[in-house]
Amino acid sequence: MSIVALGIIIAIKVVVILAIILGIGAYLTLVERKVAAHIQRRPGPMVVGWHGLLQPLADGIKLLTKEDILPSSANFLLYNLAIVMALVPASLVFAVVPFGPEIHVFGYDIKPILTDVNIGIIMAFAFGSLAVYGVALSGWASNSKYALIGALRKAGIIISYEVVITFAALGPIMLAKSLSTYDIVMAQIHQKVWYIFLQPISFVVFVFALLAETGRVPFDIQEAEAELVTGFTVEYGGMKFGLFPLVEWYVEVLSLSSILTVLYLGGWSPINIPFVGFVDPFFFLGPWSGFIWFIIKVTILFLLVLWLHWTLPRYRIDQITTIAWKVMLPLALFNILITAFIAPLLRG
Amino acid sequence: MQASEKTLNEIKLRIPYVEVKKDKLISIVYVQKELLINTLKTIKEDFGFKLFIDHSVIDTLEAQNRFEAFYILYNVDTKERIVVKTKTEHSLPSIERLWFAGKWAERETYDMFGIHYEGHEHLVRAFMWDTYSYFPLRKDFPLQGYENVELPSLNETVFGDNLTGTMNYRRTHTYVPTLKDLEYTEKNRIKKKAQVVLNWGPLHPGTHGTMWFLFDLEGERVVQTDVILGQLHRGVEKLAEHEPYQQFLVYTDRMDYISALCSNQAWTVAVERLLGIEDIVPLKAKYIRTMMSELQRINSHLLWLGTYALDLGALTIFLYAFKEREKIMDIIEGITGARLTISYTRIGGVRMDLPEGALEVIESFIKFFPKELKDWEKILSRNRIWLKRNKDVGVLTKEDIFFYGLTGAVARGSGVFYDIRKLEPYDAYGMVDFDVPLGENGDCYDRYLVRVEEMRQSVRIIEQCVQKLKTMSKNEPFMAESQDPKKLRLTLDGIGLKVPAGEVYSSGENPRGELGFYINSKGGLKPYRVKIRPGSFYNLCVYPHLMENRYVADAVTILASLDPVVGEIDR
Numbered sequence: 009m010s011i012v013a014l015g016i017i018i019a020i021k022v023v024v025i026l027a028i029i030l031g032i033g034a035y036l037t038l039v040e041r042k043v044a045a046h047i048q049r050r051p052g053p054m055v056v057g058w059h060g061l062l063q064p065l066a067d068g069i070k071l072l073t074k075e076d077i078l079p080s081s082a083n084f085l086l087y088n089l090a091i092v093m094a095l096v097p098a099s100l101v102f103a104v105v106p107f108g109p110e111i112h113v114f115g116y117d118i119k120p121i122l123t124d125v126n127i128g129i130i131m132a133f134a135f136g137s138l139a140v141y142g143v144a145l146s147g148w149a150s151n152s153k154y155a156l157i158g159a160l161r162k163a164g165i166i167i168s169y170e171v172v173i174t175f176a177a178l179g180p181i182m183l184a185k186s187l188s189t190y191d192i193v194m195a196q197i198h199q200k201v202w203y204i205f206l207q208p209i210s211f212v213v214f215v216f217a218l219l220a221e222t223g224r225v226p227f228d229i230q231e232a233e234a235e236l237v238t239g240f241t242v243e244y245g246g247m248k249f250g251l252f253p254l255v256e257w258y259v260e261v262l263s264l265s266s267i268l269t270v271l272y273l274g275g276w277s278p279i280n281i282p283f284v285g286f287v288d289p290f291f292f293l294g295p296w297s298g299f300i301w302f303i304i305k306v307t308i309l310f311l312l313v314l315w316l317h318w319t320l321p322r323y324r325i326d327q328i329t330t331i332a333w334k335v336m337l338p339l340a341l342f343n344i345l346i347t348a349f350i351a352p353l354l355r356g
Numbered sequence: 357m358q359a360s361e362k363t364l365n366e367i368k369l370r371i372p373y374v375e376v377k378k379d380k381l382i383s384i385v386y387v388q389k390e391l392l393i394n395t396l397k398t399i400k401e402d403f404g405f406k407l408f409i410d411h412s413v414i415d416t417l418e419a420q421n422r423f424e425a426f427y428i429l430y431n432v433d434t435k436e437r438i439v440v441k442t443k444t445e446h447s448l449p450s451i452e453r454l455w456f457a458g459k460w461a462e463r464e465t466y467d468m469f470g471i472h473y474e475g476h477e478h479l480v481r482a483f484m485w486d487t488y489s490y491f492p493l494r495k496d497f498p499l500q501g502y503e504n505v506e507l508p509s510l511n512e513t514v515f516g517d518n519l520t521g522t523m524n525y526r527r528t529h530t531y532v533p534t535l536k537d538l539e540y541t542e543k544n545r546i547k548k549k550a551q552v553v554l555n556w557g558p559l560h561p562g563t564h565g566t567m568w569f570l571f572d573l574e575g576e577r578v579v580q581t582d583v584i585l586g587q588l589h590r591g592v593e594k595l596a597e598h599e600p601y602q603q604f605l606v607y608t609d610r611m612d613y614i615s616a617l618c619s620n621q622a623w624t625v626a627v628e629r630l631l632g633i634e635d636i637v638p639l640k641a642k643y644i645r646t647m648m649s650e651l652q653r654i655n656s657h658l659l660w661l662g663t664y665a666l667d668l669g670a671l672t673i674f675l676y677a678f679k680e681r682e683k684i685m686d687i688i689e690g691i692t693g694a695r696l697t698i699s700y701t702r703i704g705g706v707r708m709d710l711p712e713g714a715l716e717v718i719e720s721f722i723k724f725f726p727k728e729l730k731d732w733e734k735i736l737s738r739n740r741i742w743l744k745r746n747k748d749v750g751v752l753t754k755e756d757i758f759f760y761g762l763t764g765a766v767a768r769g770s771g772v773f774y775d776i777r778k779l780e781p782y783d784a785y786g787m788v789d790f791d792v793p794l795g796e797n798g799d800c801y802d803r804y805l806v807r808v809e810e811m812r813q814s815v816r817i818i819e820q821c822v823q824k825l826k827t828m829s830k831n832e833p834f835m836a837e838s839q840d841p842k843k844l845r846l847t848l849d850g851i852g853l854k855v856p857a858g859e860v861y862s863s864g865e866n867p868r869g870e871l872g873f874y875i876n877s878k879g880g881l882k883p884y885r886v887k888i889r890p891g892s893f894y895n896l897c898v899y900p901h902l903m904e905n906r907y908v909a910d911a912v913t914i915l916a917s918l919d920p921v922v923g924e925i926d927r
Contacts, residue, residue, distance in 0.1 A: 048675040153554050157576065157908065225669055226741050235562050235667075235912050321741045322669030324909040325576060 033258040074246035086149035094142030097135040101263035104128035108298035128189035140166040150243035158239025162230035168332035173217035175340035179210040180271040193275030204272040222260045225317040265309040359383040359436040381860040405429035408455035408761035410889040450476040457761030460897040468493035483586035485537040565922030581900040588926040596886035602850020609697035612924040617652035622864025624701040626873040641705035646784035647821035650814040655684040656867035667912040704846040705835030746801035750914040760898040764869030770798030776865035800917040892920035
């Protein structure tokens with residue numbers, strides 16, 4: 009494969025992934041509003057387009073045409089840098105997400121993953137940790153007490169749950185004996201078991217950490233509209249304001265759900281009967297059925313997050329960090345201990 | 357109940373220098389100003405009148421001892437109420453050691469009458485801004501206020517501007533606070549105790565209105581809380597002195613605008629008691645009032661439940677609650693013609709009979725409503741997050757209840773049996789059967805449970821009222837008829853209703869606590885002085901105490917569990 013072809017392939021991958029992620033991210037606002045509406049026994053957006061299908065477009069136009077306001081005595085550089093710092097790391101996580109099995113197009117074997125680096129998982133968590141800079145900077149640069157408190161809360165959560173999420177992810181990594189996301193999925197396919205069956209504790213811990221990192225209920229204290237109005241985004245307006253929820257609530261949820269799918273739900277593999285094999289109702293699609301399965305799994309996870317978001321109350325900041333350090337972390341460590349005994353029993 | 361002859365005699369025996377007076381409506385103990393504190397202390401500690409109800413003064417305009425102060429106290433055990441009165445020229449001793457609630461009442465009285473309180477820790481204006489130089493409730497303060505010549509619109513004559521006097525709103529602007537005044541008010545607060553001061557309000561979604569809190573923050577921990585009120589102050593008590601009794605009804609709507617019918621009822625009953633016509637009000641009117649008040653109570657509690665859950669992050673309950681609330685609003689609209697500010701009751705009855713089919717609609721609502729309530733409780737009551745946010749947050753002991761003068765669901769949440777509907781039944785409450793839920797720990801969770809259970813009890817009351825009203829024929833009167841129309845004119849519009857001289861303190865059980873009216877009449881068409889005892893005002897006064905060493909996140913929990921409404925606090 010020539011350098012040029014490689015370059016073109018990577019460019020196409022980048023464009024496709026970015027387009028899909030940001031496009032889907034915008035449309036997930038509509039999904040969220042519809043799901044929330046039906047949980048709350050109301051129809052949701054119905055006016056713009058058929059059943060509100062053009063609503064995200066209208067929202068986008070509204071946000072883009074709003075006046076761009078910089079609060080007095082806000083730090084211009086940091087204020088704008090915060091948006092970049094929030095958006096870029098969250099999107100970069102998708103660089104290591106494998107969306108499907110290897111496919112054969114135009115005579116090339118293409119892995120549907122941007123870079124199959126051998127430290128994929130670590131990269132994903134590193135980018136996740138970088139998100140704290142966006143939050144902290146926005147809170148600091150806004151020159152507002154509400155924004156500052158919100159940013160500090162969020163920073164506190166991210167720091168606590170980064171530790172938890174990493175230790176939780178250690179379980180599948182030990183079972184797969186690899187840090188590459190692609191290899192972890194392949195290991196699950198070879199061992200004929202989704203790691204959720206071997207790692208139930210770590211799965212639950214991971215889901216909790218996912219909710220916390222993405223600022224979803226019951227961990228949405230950095231928004232806490234009753235106390236902090238909207239937390240660290242309170243001084244932003246227009247599309248600058250729109251980007252934060254887009255990143256936090258949709259792009260990050262999607263990226264972490266993808267990582268969770270990769271780690272615990274066998275990535276693109278079809279329905280699993282542990283240690284027996286896989287059942288694929290979409291067998292007629294050939295290699296493309298993997299993409300369908302990946303999308304289905306991420307969708308279910310996203311809907312689960314929405315379901316929790318629109319049902320539960322929220323925790324207090326001290327309770328959240330207490331849960332992280334006193335419950336989640338010991339559980340994750342305990343899980344590693346168990347995994348150490350299980351791992352050698354699995355055939356590689 | 358008013359304090360009995362026996363109690364008064366005992367007080368007289370124990371404290372020989374007081375004078376006691378009892379008539380049908382009110383039991384009064386007169387005492388010299390110098391001996392006031394000792395008398396109050398004895399009455400509180402030895403006679404068990406522990407619950408602080410209200411305090412204010414009356415401007416008598418006499419040359420000597422111009423102001424007559426009154427303190428209303430309640431004994432929860434013997435169910436007796438007593439009024440302690442004293443006279444003063446311009447100053448009074450502060451009762452902040454005996455009742456914290458007195459501190460707030462004193463600030464209000466200082467604000468409105470300019471009474472100076474000796475020994476008050478922080479005597480600043482309660483509602484008006486600190487640079488305001490008048491005392492609005494004094495009798496020599498004109499109703500339209502002093503004109504502010506600096507406002508340009510007051511000096512220039514607009515073409516076609518022929519309205520005169522108070523009719524001309526543009527020309528009767530009084531002083532309004534400037535930003536400078538507000539800044540001064542903020543500076544004039546209690547000494548700040550921490551580096552970061554968080555301005556929480558006046559316009560903040562968590563305050564449920566225009567309340568202004570200042571939190572001194574140590575990290576996220578609140579070291580000290582200060583409350584600045586008055587953003588919704590309209591001088592309702594001043595207006596009451598210048599309106600006929602019936603006309604004042606519309607202002608009671610606008611005080612606690614979420615439970616307008618209950619306020620209407622409380623005011624009407626108070627005037628009826630003063631007139632002595634409580635017995636001739638037709639039974640039908642009594643049942644209708646009771647039923648409507650209970651509907652309004654459910655309505656109000658639903659708003660509370662929705663916003664409370666919203667504050668704690670459970671967004672969906674809000675919409676569930678509002679959907680049911682909408683049904684009640686429609687029922688109320690169908691019966692009275694209004695949704696929010698209702699003014700349905702009249703002195704001597706109600707404005708009109710129930711329309712055709714009203715009872716059936718109410719019946720179908722109360723049939724369905726308890727099921728809904730059960731569903732919501734499934735989401736909340738046993739939810740671990742809900743428990744974690746509510747249990748052991750904002751704990752109030754029984755002593756706190758008395759010390760801070762708390763009433764309503766807040767008092768009952770701490771296990772104090774204080775429900776005016778039971779203690780002093782008005783309208784049909786004596787004739788229906790219902791229970792009063794009591795809490796045990798006095799935390800936010802108990803207050804939540806109490807309010808939810810109260811909704812169920814309201815459904816029970818409505819059920820009984822509907823059954824009773826169904827047996828009544830359409831021709832039965834809904835308005836009392838006066839035996840002697842020359843002496844006592846009872847009409848729907850209430851014009852020409854003369855009230856004999858006398859005074860009364862009468863209260864109703866509002867969803868937000870006891871709403872009391874102290875009416876002092878010198879005879880004639882208008883009351884001489886009306887003191888409104890707002891439940892929300894005194895319920896809020898415990899807030900700084902509860903917020904000590906709590907997190908900012910608890911601010912919304914505690915505030916929402918006290919459930920204040922600014923329209924009632926500021927009046």
